[in-house]
Amino acid sequence: MTPDIADRVRQASGFIFDMDGTIALGDAASGGHRALPGAIELLAAIKARGIPLCVFTNGTAKPPAAYARSLRSAGFDLADGEMMTPSSSAAAWFVKRGIRRVRVLGNAGVAAPLREAGITCIGPAERASEVEAVYTGWFREFTFPDLEAACQSVWDGALVTTASHVPFFATAHGRAIGASFAINAMIAAMTGKRAKVLGKPSRTAFDTAADAMGIARADRGRIVIVGDDPALEMRMARTVGATGIGMTTGIMKPAALATLKPAERPHAIIETLRALHDLI
Numbered sequence: 278m279t280p281d282i283a284d285r286v287r288q289a290s291g292f293i294f295d296m297d298g299t300i301a302l303g304d305a306a307s308g309g310h311r312a313l314p315g316a317i318e319l320l321a322a323i324k325a326r327g328i329p330l331c332v333f334t335n336g337t338a339k340p341p342a343a344y345a346r347s348l349r350s351a352g353f354d355l356a357d358g359e360m361m362t363p364s365s366s367a368a369a370w371f372v373k374r375g376i377r378r379v380r381v382l383g384n385a386g387v388a389a390p391l392r393e394a395g396i397t398c399i400g401p402a403e404r405a406s407e408v409e410a411v412y413t414g415w416f417r418e419f420t421f422p423d424l425e426a427a428c429q430s431v432w433d434g435a436l437v438t439t440a441s442h443v444p445f446f447a448t449a450h451g452r453a454i455g456a457s458f459a460i461n462a463m464i465a466a467m468t469g470k471r472a473k474v475l476g477k478p479s480r481t482a483f484d485t486a487a488d489a490m491g492i493a494r495a496d497r498g499r500i501v502i503v504g505d506d507p508a509l510e511m512r513m514a515r516t517v518g519a520t521g522i523g524m525t526t527g528i529m530k531p532a533a534l535a536t537l538k539p540a541e542r543p544h545a546i547i548e549t550l551r552a553l554h555d556l557i
C-alpha cells in the first residue's frame with residue numbers, strides 16, 4: 278500500500294465492507310457465517326473511533342436483518358441498520374421514482390426491504406397488470422412460468438432491474454453461481470432488455486449506503502470500500518471516486534490482478550484485514 282492510500286484509510290469518512298469473501302465466508306449448507314481473520318477486531322476498532330461503517334452484501338437470499346443476525350452469531354458487533362443488501366438500495370431507487378408495483382423474481386429475502394418501503398410486490402408467476410418494474414435477485418426456485426410472466430411484464434412496458442449481475446460469489450466451498458445473473462440472461466435473450474443493476478457496483482448502492490451512514494455529499498469521496506470482487510466493490514469505488522481496498526480472501530486472485538481493467542482495479546491490495554487495523 279502506498280503512503281497516499283494509507284493516508285486515505287486513516288482519514289476515511291466511513292467504510293463500506295463487502296460480506297462474503299471479505300469479512301466472512303458463508304456456509305451454503307448451514308446458511309451461517311464464519312469471520313475471516315482480523316475482521317471482528319477491525320470493525321470493532323472502527324466503531325470505537327466513531328467512524329460510520331456498513332456491511333453491504335450483494336446477496337439477497339435473506340433480508341438485511343437476518344444477515345446482521347448471522348454476522349452477530351459469528352462474533353461481529355453489528356446493528357441491523359448497519360447491514361444492507363441490494364434490495365435496500367433497490368427499495369430506495371423505486372421509491373424515489375414513484376414505482377409502486379414490482380414483480381419480484383426472488384425469495385422472501387429479496388422482497389422484504391421492498392415491502393417495508395411500501396412497494397407492492399407481485400409474485401414471480403402471479404397474473405398482474407400495470408407492473409412497473411421486474412426485479413430479480415436470489416431465486417434458485419426459478420421456473421419457466423416465472424420467466425414467461427416476467428417477459429410479459431417487460432413486453433407490457435415494465436423496466437428490468439436486478440439486485441446483482443455477476444456470475445459468481447465466494448463461499449467457504451469455493452465459488453457459487455449468482456442466481457440473478459442467469460435469470461437476467463434469459464430475460465435479456467427473450468426481450469432484448471438488459472437489467473439495470475441496483476446493487477453493487479451501482480452509484481445507487483453507494484449513495485444508499487452513504488445515506489444510511491449519514492455521510493454528507495462533500496465527504497463521500499473519503500469513503501473507503503473494502504471487498505474481494507473487482508467487478509463489484511472495486512468498480513463501485515472507481516465509479517464514484519472513492520478508495521477501493523482489495524482483499525485476496527475471496528474472488529480476487531493476486532495472479533490475475535495485472536489483467537484487471539483500470540475501472541476494476543483496487544487502489545491497494547491486502548491479504549488480511551489486520552493491515553487496515555494497523556492504520557486506523
Ligand SMILES: [Mg+2]
Nearest residue numbers: 295297298505
Ligand atoms: Mg465478496
